Amino acid sequence: MTVPPGRRERKKAATRQKIAGTALRLFLERGYDAVGIRDVAAEADVAVTTVFSHFASKEALVFEQDAGFEQRLTQAVAHRGPHEPLLPALRREIHALVRHCTADSAAPLWRMIGESAALRQYEESMRLRHAQSLATAIAAGLGLAQPTTACRTIARFVIDAYSLAREAADPQAAVDEIFSMIEAAWAVARPCTESSR
Amino acid sequence: MTVPPGRRERKKAATRQKIAGTALRLFLERGYDAVGIRDVAAEADVAVTTVFSHFASKEALVFEQDAGFEQRLTQAVAHRGPHEPLLPALRREIHALVRHCTADSAAPLWRMIGESAALRQYEESMRLRHAQSLATAIAAGLGLAQPTTACRTIARFVIDAYSLAREAADPQAAVDEIFSMIEAAWAVARPCTESSR
DNA sequence: AACGTAACACTAACGGTTAGTGTTTAAGAA
DNA sequence: TTCTTAAACACTAACCGTTAGTGTTACGTT
Numbered sequence: 509m510t511v512p513p514g515r516r517e518r519k520k521a522a523t524r525q526k527i528a529g530t531a532l533r534l535f536l537e538r539g540y541d542a543v544g545i546r547d548v549a550a551e552a553d554v555a556v557t558t559v560f561s562h563f564a565s566k567e568a569l570v571f572e573q574d575a576g577f578e579q580r581l582t583q584a585v586a587h588r589g590p591h592e593p594l595l596p597a598l599r600r601e602i603h604a605l606v607r608h609c610t611a612d613s614a615a616p617l618w619r620m621i622g623e624s625a626a627l628r629q630y631e632e633s634m635r636l637r638h639a640q641s642l643a644t645a646i647a648a649g650l651g652l653a654q655p656t657t658a659c660r661t662i663a664r665f666v667i668d669a670y671s672l673a674r675e676a677a678d679p680q681a682a683v684d685e686i687f688s689m690i691e692a693a694w695a696v697a698r699p700c701t702e703s704s705r
Numbered sequence: 706m707t708v709p710p711g712r713r714e715r716k717k718a719a720t721r722q723k724i725a726g727t728a729l730r731l732f733l734e735r736g737y738d739a740v741g742i743r744d745v746a747a748e749a750d751v752a753v754t755t756v757f758s759h760f761a762s763k764e765a766l767v768f769e770q771d772a773g774f775e776q777r778l779t780q781a782v783a784h785r786g787p788h789e790p791l792l793p794a795l796r797r798e799i800h801a802l803v804r805h806c807t808a809d810s811a812a813p814l815w816r817m818i819g820e821s822a823a824l825r826q827y828e829e830s831m832r833l834r835h836a837q838s839l840a841t842a843i844a845a846g847l848g849l850a851q852p853t854t855a856c857r858t859i860a861r862f863v864i865d866a867y868s869l870a871r872e873a874a875d876p877q878a879a880v881d882e883i884f885s886m887i888e889a890a891w892a893v894a895r896p897c898t899e900s901s902r
Numbered sequence: 903a904a905c906g907t908a909a910c911a912c913t914a915a916c917g918g919t920t921a922g923t924g925t926t927t928a929a930g931a932a
Numbered sequence: 933t934t935c936t937t938a939a940a941c942a943c944t945a946a947c948c949g950t951t952a953g954t955g956t957t958a959c960g961t962t
Contacts, residue, residue, distance in 0.1 A: 516959050520909065545949060555911045557951080566949065629830045636829060657869060657879045661886060664865045672857055682854045689858060689890035696889040697882070713928050717940070741917060752942045754920080763918065 524562045527552045531569040536616055540570070540624045567630035570621065578638045580605065581666075582645040594649065595694055599687045602670050606679050618674075639667040650698075658697035665690045721759045724749045728766040733813055737767070737821045764827035767818065775835045777802065778863075779842040791846065792891055795863050796884045802867060803876045815871075836864040847895075855894035862887045 530552040534543045545566055549556045563569050584601035585594065609618060621627045643663035647655035655663070669686040676682035727749040731740045742763055746753045760766050781798035782791065806815060818824045840860035844852035852860070866883040873879035 514960070558910055560950065629826060632829050632833060633826045657873050657882055658886070660869055661865065661883050664869065665862060668858065668861045668865065672854060672861065676854050685854055686858050689894050692889040692893040693886035697886050755941055757919065
């Protein structure tokens with residue numbers, strides 16, 4: 509990522525990029541369901557098996573960059589200021605993520621995702637994985653080895669905020685509204701004392 | 706459902722029941738992924754296309770009876786006492802549902818579901834649909850034609866409670882813990898006045 | 903220069919799902 | 933009763949995502 513380490517890895521990254529780019533272009537041109545894996549492979553001039561050696565599934569071609577989503581959330585928890593409370597940090601991050609995917613430039617992509625049942629379902633289970641990672645990160649921030657039910661619950665609620673805000677009329681306002689609810693829930697849940705430990 | 710209306714519909718229901726029963730038995734015997742639709746069809750002595758005319762997908766064979774889940778939740782909201790508050794009614798229903806599916810007799814089924822990625826993913830998106838129905842029911846109970854963001858949020862949280870409690874060490878206690886968090890969130894969300902309108 | 907390995911290609915298949923095309927059977931009209 | 937119609941069911945054949953098996957190149961390393 510920082511320095512090109514070798515021709516081999518550069519070629520691999522180039523192939524991956526070519527496949528993802530071709531796929532996204534075809535999907536947006538003709539519709540996700542109307543484009544087959546064999547079409548993508550032919551257009552990118554690779555074999556079908558090569559597509560699946562770079563991407564675990566057809567849906568993964570669309571959510572290629574969303575590996576960063578999980579990282580941004582867990583790092584928002586782990587790398588926050590030493591005395592900054594948990595939820596404002598998460599609220600800021602969710603705000604940014606919602607703004608990012610409700611931007612005009614992202615509109616065609618998200619319209620396509622909303623129109624395909626397979627893509628919606630894939631995104632949902634992606635979010636669940638994110639919620640689990642976030643729960644672990646929250647627990648770690650509280651000095652816990654295993655996430656408690658309260659940690660898991662708050663993590664789910666935060667991920668819900670992202671999903672719900674995106675489909676609201678005013679996404680930014682919705683983030684604030686939902687987070688005020690999460691704040692109240694969190695205040696009830698935690699014992700309020702052992703936040704350092 | 707109340708009275709058998711005709712031979713034709715009885716036969717149809719019998720075929721459906723035979724397919725679902727056969728499928729569930731084979732799945733539990735040999736494992737979900739090890740049993741193909743063609744196996745189910747052969748064992749139930751019907752054609753493959755007949756299976757798909759009764760069930761939308763292979764996964765739907767497993768969640769056959771969970772059409773009642775959605776109904777139980779929305780009716781818990783709609784048919785509650787005239788002055789009974791919303792969340793205690795939902796809490797009671799979630800308690801019952803969690804108890805139902807953590808019973809010993811249901812253990813093999815839910816172990817199978819947990820072991821198959823396809824089934825877990827299917828259940829997740831089923832729950833999302835339930836959350837949408839619940840949001841509509843909650844809004845209707847408040848005299849709203851369209852669910853607000855707060856309604857949708859509470860509905861999601863309630864569904865989350867069901868999912869999270871099931872995987873907790875003490876499911877019944879987890880329901881209570883999560884619902885105390887939801888109560889706090891709901892208290893913040895609603896304007897507190899126009900509950901009749 | 904030779905070797906080991908990772909990326910890639912090709913074929914063939916598997917399993918879920920659907921389209922197309924009948925065939926039976928029961929419900930309701932004549 | 934008989935006729936009509938529509939629904940349930942069967943069968944074939946295919947489509948599509950995905951994977952296993954088996955090479956073949958081309959890079960990094962020694």
